[in-house]
Amino acid sequence: MNIGIVGIGLIGGSIALRLKATDFKGKIFGVEKNESHQKKALQLGLVDEIISLQDALAQCKVIILTVPVDAIVNLLPEILDQVTDQVIIDMGSTKTNILNLIENHTNRGRYIAAHPMAGTEYSGPEAAIPNLYKDKVMVYVDAFRSDEDAFEIADGITEQLEMKSVFMNADEHDMHTAYVSHISHLTSFALALTVLEKEKSQGRIFELAGSGFESTVRLAKSSPDMWTPIFKQNRTNVLEVLEEHIKQLTMLHSKIKEEDYEGLHKLIKKSNKIKRIIK
Amino acid sequence: MNIGIVGIGLIGGSIALRLKATDFKGKIFGVEKNESHQKKALQLGLVDEIISLQDALAQCKVIILTVPVDAIVNLLPEILDQVTDQVIIDMGSTKTNILNLIENHTNRGRYIAAHPMAGTEYSGPEAAIPNLYKDKVMVYVDAFRSDEDAFEIADGITEQLEMKSVFMNADEHDMHTAYVSHISHLTSFALALTVLEKEKSQGRIFELAGSGFESTVRLAKSSPDMWTPIFKQNRTNVLEVLEEHIKQLTMLHSKIKEEDYEGLHKLIKKSNKIKRIIK
Incomplete structure (x- = not known):
């Protein structure tokens, strides 16, 4: 064969x-x-x-x-x-x-x-x-x-x-992959853009990049030829998860902005539940 | 000694x-x-x-x-x-x-x-x-x-x-760490919250979690007792970088929303420049 x-x-x-x-x-x-x-x-x-x-x-x-x-x-x-x-x-x-x-x-x-x-x-x-x-x-x-x-x-x-x-089925697949794969790539792309933007004005910023940064940003090395069509084909789900993600980031932002550190602590603790799922 | x-x-x-x-x-x-x-x-x-x-x-x-x-x-x-x-x-x-x-x-x-x-x-x-x-x-x-x-x-x-x-000096240090360490943790916390939120209604979502997801979300296992005080002590820088990051995510969002896939491709390609910096 x-x-x-x-x-x-x-x-x-x-x-x-x-x-x-x-x-x-x-x-x-x-x-x-x-x-x-x-x-x-x-x-x-x-x-x-x-x-x-x-x-x-x-x-x-x-x-x-x-x-x-x-x-x-x-x-x-x-x-x-x-x-x-x-x-x-x-x-x-x-x-x-x-x-x-x-x-x-x-x-x-x-x-x-x-x-x-x-x-x-x-x-x-x-x-x-x-x-x-x-x-x-x-x-x-x-x-x-x-x-x-x-x-x-x-x-x-x-x-x-x-x-x-x-x-x-197809709907399940496309929605689940948006949540556990496509969004991870978008956050990495955005993180890379955020830091590269700052580096322009600040130079030595990357001297400090540790392992935490590397693991969250590594997907930003992924091919635009591969990923642009994925976001296009899965547009509806990707927009949904991206909106939810921006909402969660905005929530963390307002806790810090309003100096509600008890609320911030609670959100971080809640996010820790991801331990149940990944090794 | x-x-x-x-x-x-x-x-x-x-x-x-x-x-x-x-x-x-x-x-x-x-x-x-x-x-x-x-x-x-x-x-x-x-x-x-x-x-x-x-x-x-x-x-x-x-x-x-x-x-x-x-x-x-x-x-x-x-x-x-x-x-x-x-x-x-x-x-x-x-x-x-x-x-x-x-x-x-x-x-x-x-x-x-x-x-x-x-x-x-x-x-x-x-x-x-x-x-x-x-x-x-x-x-x-x-x-x-x-x-x-x-x-x-x-x-x-x-x-x-x-x-x-x-x-x-102290200002440099706190600004640089906000960009290469503190923001990575915030994006991971938010990513975990995003996905956990969806899991509530959808159940089997994590069957699909691959290595990309794991690496971007692993920092969300970090201790709230350690990290809440960091965001408190570095509040100004953290708010700045978080605002920039939300801006970049919003830019990716509007490219997808407006179906400007050429623009999206350009942004992803720009983010690829992170290759210069991390192995």
């Missing part, structure tokens, strides 16, 4: 690396329009060959889409038009729009909406790492709409990646 | 652990009013004995203050009243208020304002780790106001902790 990966960056490259470390037979083809990424992917041995999307559809049983979500929205309908028994796995971070778009497509059953909850702040083929997915969660969205044989093949790959599976 | 550490938690306990791993002769005494912390500190071997502040002043050449900053503000004047040739090192995270408070004290020279740019989101004696300070920055604030012999002793400890030294 050959696999074609469309977009050989952090996500696609890490799938390739992991599959090559298993007893996966078959070839891994890369479909990639960025020439320097093509070269890098071959150099790093992520893929056996770079081929066109047409050739990938002809030669592969499985096509995995790991390009930015707006590119998936553009590509998927024309891919499904040409599908016979291939399996098309979409690894994008947003699902509602794409699922609505192809809802009534004749070949809907060949399509799997999946979202691996894994990543780093780095991008491109050099960012690929073999254990990116190990013990992380793969979310399947509206899995009941996929053909059983197609789902089994996709889930076999999820198993090879050593991931746990979770099932959701 | 004996050392007395006032407040045996993450900061004080980690100093003790590191000193005990060097060829430090002398005893390490703990001054600690929390009884369970007293027991824990003895059990973990962080300190040789728990004694009173009075006894510490009588038996130690060096007193290190690692209690919350409001407790330092309360304690320091009475400690300086009793000092003869001891060295008092304040490891708190804010400096302007405390320095103003003791500016004209007869024993001002025995006091060292230092701030180790190191920490974790955990607190209490169990949180102490031996390499917390290794390769991190120790900021000395208005060091020229300390007696030379007192400074040399403090700097000897900094060296034992394997830290680099940086020198600043």
Whole structure:
């Protein structure tokens, strides 16, 4: 069984690396329009060959889409038009729009909406790492709409990646990811902008950057090409969570402004409940 | 030379652990009013004995203050009243208020304002780790106001902790820490509150929490007893940076709201410049 990966960056490259470390037979083809990424992917041995999307559809049983979500929205309908028994796995971070778009497509059953909850702040083929997915969660969205044989093949790959599976509908998925992933990126981008703004006038501000700063701001290194389309595709949920977040920050602000330190202490203590959830 | 550490938690306990791993002769005494912390500190071997502040002043050449900053503000004047040739090192995270408070004290020279740019989101004696300070920055604030012999002793400890030294005045220090440390904590607290709020109505939201979320929210596990006084003592700077941060978030919000994705892409790309600064 050959696999074609469309977009050989952090996500696609890490799938390739992991599959090559298993007893996966078959070839891994890369479909990639960025020439320097093509070269890098071959150099790093992520893929056996770079081929066109047409050739990938002809030669592969499985096509995995790991390009930015707006590119998936553009590509998927024309891919499904040409599908016979291939399996098309979409690894994008947003699902509602794409699922609505192809809802009534004749070949809907060949399509799997999946979202691996894994990543780093780095991008491109050099960012690929073999254990990116190990013990992380793969979310399947509206899995009941996929053909059983197609789902089994996709889930076999999820198993090879050593991931746990979770099932959701599209609305749930897009709302939850807005809260636990998309907002984290927005706060990091904003934090970086805040501090860079100040640095202009103050210079040595970063001498003091400690580990707390690094961990909250590291996501601000993430690719704008990847993230702008995510915010676009998940606009409604992202606006909702961003408004709630600004409200919470404004509450902390007014406690400090009004010197209500008892109230501030209470809010911080309340936020500590996050201990229940993350290690 | 004996050392007395006032407040045996993450900061004080980690100093003790590191000193005990060097060829430090002398005893390490703990001054600690929390009884369970007293027991824990003895059990973990962080300190040789728990004694009173009075006894510490009588038996130690060096007193290190690692209690919350409001407790330092309360304690320091009475400690300086009793000092003869001891060295008092304040490891708190804010400096302007405390320095103003003791500016004209007869024993001002025995006091060292230092701030180790190191920490974790955990607190209490169990949180102490031996390499917390290794390769991190120790900021000395208005060091020229300390007696030379007192400074040399403090700097000897900094060296034992394997830290680099940086020198600043109080205004610089409090402004810079607001930007690279205090704001990171506020964004984490607010992020935790945002997500916990949603979880109430939505339940399974945290199944999806990936590594991005964990790193941006982990500081929300930090102690309210430690952090409320920091925001109080550094109120003006913290309000300034919080206002700037809310402004930046609001800018991201309006780009998404107005569907100006080119503008959003530009802002994210601008935030990427943080790569220059953090590894």
